[in-house]
């Protein structure tokens with residue numbers, strides 16, 4: 269599962285590297301004079317991370333599935349690491365590992381939700397910026413939103429996402445941007461660079477949902493995941509061609525990797541983020557650039573090796589805190605020292621209270637520590653089919669893991685204390701990353717809590733998600749009900765089910781299922797807050813206030829809940845109280861467009877009653893800021909129009925409403941507002957156009973009273989010249 273901002277509304281709408289250039293004689297001997305300027309301080313670094321990328325889908329790793337000609341072309345020029353390991357099977361922790369050169373034991377980012385990257389850590393971007401590099405990041409997913417903290421050190425961090433998709437399932441609701449859009453922005457930035465640069469390009473496409481554009485969609489109809497990889501490979505060609513065209517290739521180190529793999533039903537897991545088998549933690553790693561000869565290296569390497577390797581490639585001193593090793597000696601033909609590579613999968617632990625999973629790879633042994641432990645011989649069993657844990661004494665492995673954890677954690681313990689500061693906490697709060705913020709994790713875990721035991725509920729949830737996407741709603745509903753019958757603490761099932769009911773306008777059933785979830789899980793913040801939220805949608809405002817109050821007792825720093833409370837009070841006409849709740853929500857997240865819009869509405873109401881200039885100014889400010897944050901927020905455009913209208917600025921008002929309709933062409937309020945405004949301006953044609961459009965759009969849902977009013981206005985409009 270992923271980043272899930274709390275609250276029903278969000279589930280629905282927004283689901284979401286000191287140093288000198290050392291020209292030593294030794295270096296000169298190692299690297300004889302080549303045909304280009306080899307001022308090592310002038311090499312560019314291009315880091316490409318492709319999300320959810322299984323090595324076997326790249327033809328430089330396996331010829332079984334697809335020809336990825338672009339990446340194969342790159343691989344042919346450089347070094348292909350056949351055994352690269354991600355320390356985590358999820359997006360944010362993996363990218364943090366790459367960009368900080370440390371494991372989660374050090375930086376503390378264990379899952380997509382709940383965590384932000386503390387700004388006290390030195391990132392690769394900060395390090396290179398300190399060396400005079402221009403730094404640019406171009407990311408394709410909301411999971412890597414700049415507010416999460418990986419933007420540190422980047423001159424530009426382009427995380428602009430198009431409109432977020434609406435779905436009942438948060439795992440599919442991430443805002444994403446296609447590879448084409450990300451690469452276009454990266455190329456525009458590269459075009460402006462005149463000196464050395466570090467560029468990170470993140471391509472999200474192979475992540476669910478698998479929906480590549482044509483012709484990939486048709487060509488890979490039966491294997492849509494591969495279709496996404498083929499699409500990304502083709503798009504990547506544009507970036508690689510650019511480097512060739514502008515003679516940058518000979519001057520640029522390219523590091524290409526995936527943040528994690530994808531299970532595709534192996535081990536019973538459909539996607540990633542649950543287990544830590546090689547299906548999801550084995551990743552591609554290709555490095556090309558000056559003086560790197562084509563070769564394949566079978567030593568185990570990891571994501572945290574990238575930062576120290578870049579230091580070595582650029583002949584820069586390595587910061588002392590790095591937890592990986594430079595792979596440059598391997599590239600130069602040396603053997604790696606024996607070491608343990610740490611991995612973990614703690615998303616299910618933090619998000620759901622399931623058993624933690626940690627382990628390590630040492631040469632060809634892989635140990636997975638969980639209530640039901642596992643041990644694999646990767647040399648003969650890379651696909652982890654035969655668990656050897658019964659046949660050996662695991663004490664040595666357990667001790668090694670414990671030592672490893674202590675080593676990676678304790679070396680920086682004092683530092684870490686300082687790093688988790690109140691400001692970072694506040695950021696975390698403002699993002700609303702609060703799933704299971706009120707911990708319900710156990711102290712000890714048995715086989716019943718093991719991820720292998722719980723995977724079947726994940727499978728069912730995924731099935732429900734697929735059925736939902738295929739429009740088979742009733743079957744999706746049945747599947748979710750089945751989960752609830754077997755695991756009454758499975759909060760995602762209640763929430764997804766309520767969301768489906770809501771999408772079908774079965775609001776009573778949505779309320780009922782959340783009430784059932786609430787009665788069985790009164791301490792689950794996700795359940796309580798979503799129950800309160802659905803009560804608001806159902807118009808049961810007093811009950812909603814009672815429930816949302818309970819949610820606020822569990823977690824008092826989620827702006828979504830404070831906002832919902834404000835809406836409930838607004839609807840029962842307690843505007844002063846509503847305003848207090850909206851202000852509280854805004855203090856937790858001052859870039860929340862919905863909250864800003866709601867405050868605009870509050871001041872619009874005051875303006876209507878009092879005609880005071882201060883109310884006008886405030887209303888305009890709130891609506892304008894909401895629009896600044898979300899230019900496609902039609903409600904805010906409509907509200908701003910209303911404010912202008914009251915202030916007698918009818919042309920400005922008309923412009924706002926037209927803008928609202930450009931975004932949402934059937935938004936009734938802006939249509940009727942335009943009809944009335946054009947009537948007042950004496951524009952017969954346009955007035956009639958919008959008034960008639962309104963009547964037609966509303967159909968039978970219009971009240972007799974309103975119909976009479978509009979019809980009278982239409983009559984009068986006909987009399988205009």
Ligand SMILES: [Zn+2]
Nearest residue numbers: 319320359527
């Ligand atoms: Zn990812």
